[in-house]
Amino acid sequence: xxxxxxxxxxxxxxxxxxxxxxxxxxxxxxxxxxxxxxxxxxxxxxxxxxxxxxxxxxxxxxxxxxxxxxxxxxxxxxxxxxxxxxxxxxxxxxxxxxxxxxxxxxxxxxxxxxxxxxxxxxxxxxxxxxxxxxxxxxxxxxxxxxxxxxxxxxxxxxxxxxxxxxxxxxxxxxxxx
Amino acid sequence: xxxxxxxxxxxxxxxxxxxxxxxxxxxxxxxxxxxxxxxxxxxxxxxxxxxxxxxxxxxxxxxxxxxxxxxxxxxxxxxxxxxxxxxxxxxxxxxxxxxxxxxxxxxxxxxxxxxxxxxxxxxxxxxxxxxxxxxxxxxxxxxxxxxxxxxxxxxxxxxxxxxxxxxxxxxxxxxxxxxxxxxxxxxxxxxxxxxxxxxxxxxxxxxxxxxxxxxxxxxxxxxxxxxxxxxxxxxxxxxxxxxxxxxxxxxxxxxxxxxxxxxxxxxxxxxxxxxxxxxxxxxxxxxxxxxxxxxxxxxxxxxxxxxxxxxxxxxxxxxxxxxxxxxxxxxxxxxxxxxxxxxxxxxxxxxxxxxxxxxxxxxxxxxxxxxxxxxxxxxxxxxxxxxxxxxxxxxxxxxxxxxxxxxxxxxxxxxxxxxxxxxxxxxxxxxxxxxxxxxxxxxxxxxxxxxxxxxxxxxxxxxxxxxxxxxxxxxxxxxxxxxxxxxxxx
Numbered sequence: 159x160x161x162x163x164x165x166x167x168x169x170x171x172x173x174x175x176x177x178x179x180x181x182x183x184x185x186x187x188x189x190x191x192x193x194x195x196x197x198x199x200x201x202x203x204x205x206x207x208x209x210x211x212x213x214x215x216x217x218x219x220x221x222x223x224x225x226x227x228x229x230x231x232x233x234x235x236x237x238x239x240x241x242x243x244x245x246x247x248x249x250x251x252x253x254x255x256x257x258x259x260x261x262x263x264x265x266x267x268x269x270x271x272x273x274x275x276x277x278x279x280x281x282x283x284x285x286x287x288x289x290x291x292x293x294x295x296x297x298x299x300x301x302x303x304x305x306x307x308x309x310x311x312x313x314x315x316x317x318x319x320x321x322x323x324x325x326x327x328x329x330x331x332x333x334x335x
Numbered sequence: 336x337x338x339x340x341x342x343x344x345x346x347x348x349x350x351x352x353x354x355x356x357x358x359x360x361x362x363x364x365x366x367x368x369x370x371x372x373x374x375x376x377x378x379x380x381x382x383x384x385x386x387x388x389x390x391x392x393x394x395x396x397x398x399x400x401x402x403x404x405x406x407x408x409x410x411x412x413x414x415x416x417x418x419x420x421x422x423x424x425x426x427x428x429x430x431x432x433x434x435x436x437x438x439x440x441x442x443x444x445x446x447x448x449x450x451x452x453x454x455x456x457x458x459x460x461x462x463x464x465x466x467x468x469x470x471x472x473x474x475x476x477x478x479x480x481x482x483x484x485x486x487x488x489x490x491x492x493x494x495x496x497x498x499x500x501x502x503x504x505x506x507x508x509x510x511x512x513x514x515x516x517x518x519x520x521x522x523x524x525x526x527x528x529x530x531x532x533x534x535x536x537x538x539x540x541x542x543x544x545x546x547x548x549x550x551x552x553x554x555x556x557x558x559x560x561x562x563x564x565x566x567x568x569x570x571x572x573x574x575x576x577x578x579x580x581x582x583x584x585x586x587x588x589x590x591x592x593x594x595x596x597x598x599x600x601x602x603x604x605x606x607x608x609x610x611x612x613x614x615x616x617x618x619x620x621x622x623x624x625x626x627x628x629x630x631x632x633x634x635x636x637x638x639x640x641x642x643x644x645x646x647x648x649x650x651x652x653x654x655x656x657x658x659x660x661x662x663x664x665x666x667x668x669x670x671x672x673x674x675x676x677x678x679x680x681x682x683x684x685x686x687x688x689x690x691x692x693x694x695x696x697x698x699x700x701x702x703x704x705x706x707x708x709x710x711x712x713x714x715x716x717x718x719x720x721x722x723x724x725x726x727x728x729x730x731x732x733x734x735x736x737x738x739x740x741x742x743x744x745x746x747x748x749x750x751x752x753x754x755x756x757x758x759x760x761x762x763x764x765x766x767x768x769x770x771x772x773x774x775x776x777x778x779x780x781x782x783x784x785x786x787x788x789x790x791x792x793x794x795x796x797x798x799x800x801x802x803x804x805x806x807x808x809x810x811x812x813x814x815x816x817x818x819x820x821x822x823x824x825x
């Protein structure tokens with residue numbers, strides 16, 4: 159049935175087990191692999207060798223855009239397009255434009271952060287080989303998985319399986335693509 | 336003490352090798368050493384199980400109460416804004432009291448989800464989802480009043496900078512316009528924060544419904560779960576995004592009630608024109624919000640048997656924050672009087688004497704009793720341990736904070752500079768029932784939330800459970816992120 163294998167999925171039963179297994183897989187030089195966990199495990203990024211997230215770049219860009227949008231919008235509307243005389247006050251001042259620019263900074267940062275998170279995670283992706291695994295519902299519950307993809311240059315079915323077994327996997331299956 | 340394994344060296348602060356810090360005993364955030372599977376079953380069981388009878392009863396009652404708001408608004412739109420008791424000198428009395436009351440309640444939700452996240456107060460995990468839901472529903476209730484008070488509600492879009500046939504733009508010098516942006520940003524960011532926090536839990540429900548053969552529900556939860564699969568590469572970005580959202584929601588929550596207070600403080604009315612308003616309003620908002628969180632969470636804890644997740648430690652924390660913010664509010668009340676005397680302005684002085692001893696003195700003393708005296712009970716441990724008593728006290732907090740806004744608005748507007756323009760606030764039946772109905776609107780939304788969505792963040796709860804300790808020496812792991820006991824985890 160499985161003409162093409164996506165990779166191997168190995169089951170681990172506890173946080174320490176997956177933590178130490180992840181270190182072994184990282185040290186074996188794999189790059190196209192992942193841990194599937196029901197909770198964000200502290201320190202697993204280091205154990206996996208995952209670099210610091212790039213989400214903040216999106217946030218910074220969003221925040222700057224938001225602040226400039228606020229200032230420019232208020233300058234254009236009250237100070238340029240329709241000069242509104244209220245109480246002899248200046249048509250534009252960054253001081254009275256600040257509260258709204260501040261709110262828009264936050265609004266745009268929030269959207270950019272969430273958008274950035276989705277982009278970096280390549281979500282929404284409702285189809286994924288991992289989600290076809292029979293026991294995947296346990297990944298949201300109490301089990302931990304390591305998936306090593308067959309496209310990884312170090313991937314070699316028997317050797318990879320041996321590595322996972324040696325790392326303490328309780329069950330190892332093949333994933334269909 | 337914990338084991339200094341080679342794995343922990345990467346995260347262990349170096350200073351710990353030089354000093355011997357005392358390990359203070361701390362309460363476990365999840366009691367009875369519950370497993371991951373137990374947490375999943377408990378939270379998902381609420382969504383998956385049959386609808387309890389009490390839920391239907393509460394829902395029916397809440398719908399009836401909500402219908403007051405619906406009828407009141409239909410009548411208002413059909414007749415005109417005159418059906419509310421708006422007349423000189425109190426031109427926007429009752430609705431702005433209600434608006435500030437509801438928006439203030441929302442603030443505790445954001446405080447719990449954002450500020451406590453940044454402060455690494457891990458006990459927030461048990462209550463943050465429900466508190467954020469409370470925020471959103473409170474903002475919905477708050478929004479009703481400014482939108483409908485404009486009278487011709489079909490022109491409410493004039494509040495936003497949208498090109499219109501008059502070619503005129505909004506006056507951005509006005510705090511009321513700042514409020515439009517503050518409240519709409521607040522509502523939007525609260526929804527985003529709530530939703531992002533829920534994605535992993537929706538994925539859990541998706542998988543469980545698929546396993547149980549309920550394809551429609553699996554599809555619906557799965558649609559919003561965005562294909563989440565618990566990948567650690569995803570968690571890494573997700574946690575960073577969550578942290579940044581907490582980082583931006585913190586200045587947001589402080590700014591929203593600051594700007595709400597500017598609606599008053601920027602005017603020249605005695606009793607309003609004070610610089611203490613922003614911090615005083617923010618403290619009051621958090622105080623009222625924690626009152627509402629206690630009002631909601633204590634019954635939930637009892638009904639769903641959540642004692643292992645919302646422990647006595649959590650209740651203690653909530654009571655103490657209520658005590659702290661209530662005392663800050665009390666300080667602000669005192670300081671207002673001091674400044675009214677010290678400032679030497681006769682109008683300001685009169686306003687405050689009038690507040691405490693004038694025609695609305697009854698409201699003032701209700702406010703003082705509920706907001707300053709009630710929280711002082713939380714000094715006592717035996718009171719914090721009596722959930723019934725805590726719940727009753729939280730109701731007084733809610734009442735008191737409504738009266739605070741009533742006092743601020745009524746006493747200042749009914750007795751301003753010109754004695755010839757003095758008057759009284761006379762809310763109509765429509766006013767009163769529209770406000771009363773918003774409690775129904777809020778309850779309907781909250782009941783739907785606890786029926787259909789996971790009421791606690793399962794992934795975050797698992798992360799504070801002893802089983803989440805990667806170094807296997809988890810007998811000391813309490814979930815607080817203690818750098819000594821938990822080897823730098825946080």
